[in-house]
Every structure is written in C-alpha cells, then in structure tokens.
Amino acid sequence: MSRFLFPRWTNALLPLLLVAGATLPLYVVFVVAYGFSPKTLDVGYMPSQPVPYSHALHAGILGMDCRYCHNTVESAAFAAVPPTQTCMNCHTQIHRDSPKLVPVRQSYETGLSIPWAKVHKLPDYSYFDHSAHVNRGVGCVECHGRVDQMEVVWKDQPLSMGWCLDCHRDPTDRLRPVSQITNLAWDQKTQMTREERESLVKLYHINPSENCSTCHR
C-alpha cells in the first residue's frame, strides 16, 4: 500500500509547530504595535535640503530666535517657512558671494520659492494649531527636539496619535513659562518643580481635550 505518512524526523518539528502557533498571534501584535508605529517608521527622517542651511549655526551658535524666521507661530495654526527675503535680510550683507547660497540668490532674483523639503508632516485629517500650543507653555523643543544642535533637521519625535494623546492626557511635565518657549536648551524638569509646573496648568487654563473632533475636525 502506497500511502503518505509523515517520516519519523518530522516528529521533531511538532514542538516547533506548537511554539510557532502560539507565538504567531503575539508576533502579529508586535508587528502592528511596534512595526507600524511612527516611532519606528518616522523618527530620524532627515531629507536632504536644497540649501545647506544649518539650524545649529543660526539657532544654536548665533542664537537667533525661532520666531525670527517662523514668525507666524504665535498667531497662526501654521508655523511659516520663511520667504527668501527673510534670508536676504542678512545675506545681502553677509556671505554675499558664498557658493552655498547660490540657490537662495537665484530664488531672490527669480521670485521662485526655494523647494524646502518638509520634515514634520501631519496628515490632512489631523488639525494642529501652533499658536494654541506655544502661547500656553508648550515649548518648541517638546515636538521638534534640539533643532539648535541639528546641522540638517530631522524628525525627533514620532508625532503619532498616541504620542499626542500622551501629552493631552497629562500635559503638566511638558509645560514651561511662555518666556522660555523658544529656549531649546531650557529644561522645565530641572528648572522647575512639579508644583510649579502644576501652577502653570492653572495659569494658562490648560484643559486639553481628548475628543476625536479636537484634532479630526
């Protein structure tokens, strides 16, 4: 009788099969929870930019305030990317002939924007208002990291929904006085006590909403 029975060596595979069967659901959960997360996929995103502009030089060494360029951040939802004219405020005087600034000068002459690559992208279906955050004690550094130390800007935080919610559920430790809002080196966890931070919650009337429609309008 010719019939297919499993050869004896397959018995050794049986425990493996059981282990695989038991761990497969866990693996799926792991892949979804960890693999699909922006923490894994997005953090560290550092596109190359058309101009070798260094935040580390301008915001770090020269100590320029974030708001000099991103000037709408306190009054609008969107933190403006500066027009070429903002660069040329200084660069008509400084490094006038630097080859690094060729695209900037070209843009200035032609009136066409410099095609900066956007690093911090939020999807269309999520609403975010910069002014609501920076006017009420959430510093730039909380979401963008130490931009003053970055030669080329990368994405420092995942900007995932769970990450947003973490802060909306308990914002206390992420708050600082508005006076320190663009001071990226200043750390409220060492400079302030928890009680002081809690007083900021009252002072700024922080009552972050967790409704779907807060961000998905």
Added chain:
Amino acid sequence: MQTTSSTRGFVDRDNTAETPGERASLVLGMHRFGEITHQVCRVSENPPPMAWYVAFAVSIGLVGLLGVAVTYLVFTGVGVWGLNNPVMWAFDITNFVFWVGIGHAGTLISAILFLFRQKWRTGINRFAEAMTIFAVICAGLFPGIHVGRVWFAYWLFPIPNQMEMWPQFRSPLLWDVFAVSTYFTVSLVFWYVGLIPDLATMRDRATGKVQQIAYGFFSLGWRGSMRHWHRYEVAYLLLAALATPLVLSVHSVVSFDFAVSQLPGWHTTIFPPYFVAGAIFSGFAMVVTLAVPARELFGLKDLITLRHLDNMNKIILVTGCMVGYAYSMEFFIAWYSGAMYEKFAFVNRAFGQYWWAYWIMVSCNVITPQLFWFKRIRTSIPIMFVLSLFVNVGMWFERFVIIVTSLANDFLPTSWHDFVPTWVDIATMFGAFGLFGTLFLLFCRYLPMIAIAEVKATMPEADPHHGHAHEGAHAGSHDHSHGHGMGAAGLRPAFRDPEAPTH
C-alpha cells in the same frame, strides 16, 4: 458485488415509515462497510457530472463579479453603495447577518445533535459543517469591506497601536468580532478533526501521487490504531461540548448589534432567541437546498435518505413557527408597550414603503413552511427544494426588513431617507453567493461529503448486539475481497498498522 452497480444511490427509497419498536435504517441497501466508503469516495475519484462544471462556472463567474464590486468599493469608497444618512447599514449588514445565520445549522447538527445522540446527523453533518465554514467566510467578508478603508480592518481587533486607540469594549460590535471569530475557529477545528479519519481513507484509496501526499498531509499520519480512535472520539466530544454554546451565543451576540441600540424596531428583548431560531431555520433550509441537488448528482440517496430530509423539514417547520411567533410578538409588544415610536416602526414595516419586503418575509418564513405539516410534502423532493429556497429568500428579507425599515424611518421625520440599492450592492450580494457556491463545489469535489466512519456506526451491523451475528460476519468476510481492496472488516475502516509485527 452486484449491489454496487452504477445506479446505486441515484434512486430514492422510502425509509420514513415509523415502525414501533424498531429504529429506521439510516443507510439503505448496503450491508458492507466498504460499500459506504466507495459510495462517498467515488464522488471525488470519478470525474464530476456536467452539472458540477456548469455550477462551478456560474459560481466562479459570480466570484469575479464580487471581485469587481469589492475592488470598485475599495478604490472609491462606501459611497458606491446605496447607503445614506440615516440608512448607514443596508445590504452589507443584511448579508452579514444572513450568512452568519446560515452557518448555524451546521453547528447545531454537528454539536447539539451529536450530544443528543441523534444518529441521523451523521449523514448530513459533514457538508452542513462545511456549509457553516463557507457561510462564515462569506459573512466575515461584509464587516471587513463595510468599514470602507479595508486596510484599517484590523482596527476591529483590540491590538495595541501607535494611536493608543481601542475598540469600544462596551459595544456589541466588538463582542460580535469575538463571537464570529470564535465561531469560525471552533467550527473549522471541529470540521477538520472530523475529517481526519476520512482523509486517511481518501489517502489510502488515492492513485495519484499528488492526491496521496495532499490527503496524507492533512490526515496527519492517521493509521487508524485504537489509540488514534480513542483520542479522536474524546477530542470530538470535547469539541462538540465547546461548539454547543456557540449555537446559541453567536447569533444572540449578532442580535445585540441591534437590540442594544435605542432604535425602534431594534430595541427589543426578544431579539436573541428570535435571531437564534431564525438562524437555525435559515441554516436548515440551506442544508436542504444543498443536499437535494448534491444527493441527486453524486448518487448519495442511500446515505442522505428521505428520512434525513424529512427530519430537517420538521426542524424547518418548528423553527419557522418560532420565527412566526416572534414576528407576531413584536407586533403585540409594539401595541402593548404603548410606545408611539415602537408602534409606528412596526406598522411602517408592514404597510410603509417597504411593505413588499415585509410580506415576502412573512410569506416565505411563516406561511409556506406550514405546508411541512403534511408528510407527503416533507418527503417530496421538488416541493421541499422550492420551499427551502423560499426560506432562504424570506430570511434574507427578514434581515433587510429589520435593518432598513428601522433605519429609514426613525424618530425624526426630517431625517427620514429611503434606501435604494446600487448595482454594486446587488453585485456584492450575488457575488457572495458565488463565493459560497465555489467553496462548496470545491469541497464536494475534493473532500468526502459524508462522514464515512460515522455513518458506518449507525448501521445495525456496527452494533455489537446486532441480532444477526452470522450476517454481520458474512458481510465482513466478503468485504476484504471487495472493490478496491479498501478493507473495512469492523466498525471502522481497517488500516494496516506499520508497527504491527508482520512488518
């Protein structure tokens, strides 16, 4: 040998008469176990009849239509369906509930009738269970696609994710996910465990290398030793016990999708038992719809006898009456509650814009099954086939009536809106039938449609106290020389044990 002529199994024999003190035969015209093996296995071993190819072509064509409809839906969005505000559930959930309901007969036959020692279940349990699995696959399709963005269908499950977002644990929609997936898993395991000995039989009879390896792989090295049989029986009993509560729980949970909401016409406590009765009703109708052509085409009339069909028709009659009772009780409560909206919902069902759907439902589910009071009708193949089709239609319309009439006319007349299906709705509905048909036809072609080993146990020859001992021995001794050498001298097919001393 002369009994295994080619016409065997193609002629109806009447075994529906009740003789006091005697159990009616459930296997007709066969006295050897090997003949049963042959009757069932020849379906897959011989080329299928022309009708199979025709049915398969139609089914696979409908699957293509389903593919088109679903692809269009996925690329465009649920707007391609006729859904509107307030009718946000219509054909999708109607089809879902319909298919989940169909499955229930398989579980009832395989689990509850097993525990109640109803021996006639053995003739029909295998393909009723297969039907269950295929129906649940069709059912599972609809919640998957009605979420719109199918790539997020995994949100149905509570999996930790970057959004820190969880399903609403207080919602019956999540309970439904658990109920249906548990149901599918248990049904699949139950079906597969039952298949193992028969797959081994198929393996041993197979002549092609591919078949030998395929059947051999899935029969998990079954050799038919006493130890195998012992463990098999224990596993089967345990699975039957596990599956039994599911018969009642799954459709109860499905009914909660409606009953837990506040909508008039949905918010009723009668829903769980009413849905379960309806599910068994529709499931048995589907078993009859499938069994009638299957036994005709594949010559299984000696194994799925008139008595089996008669019994199923009795269950259809009983559950049909239960469903009818539920319909009338809904109306009674609508009146007795004094709730204006409830009363309106039911009057609107029967006499509103969807009156025709309501009366199709009542005619097919309550009125026509009453014909099954007559034995002549219960045992008439053409009539029962037509009546079972009516029940299928009626039960589809029942879900449509419940879902659409309640949503289209809720509390506020300003938000009323009628539902009109689009071609995509209709294509998806028929496509699901095509998917079901395709899976079922493939099952008929490649797997034993009848539980060979279990059917044998219902024969008088299998009874150790069988009065005619010499006949039994006679049958057994002939069996070894019979047919393809497929030995079945005892209750179970005899498998040669490779560890036996002769090797």
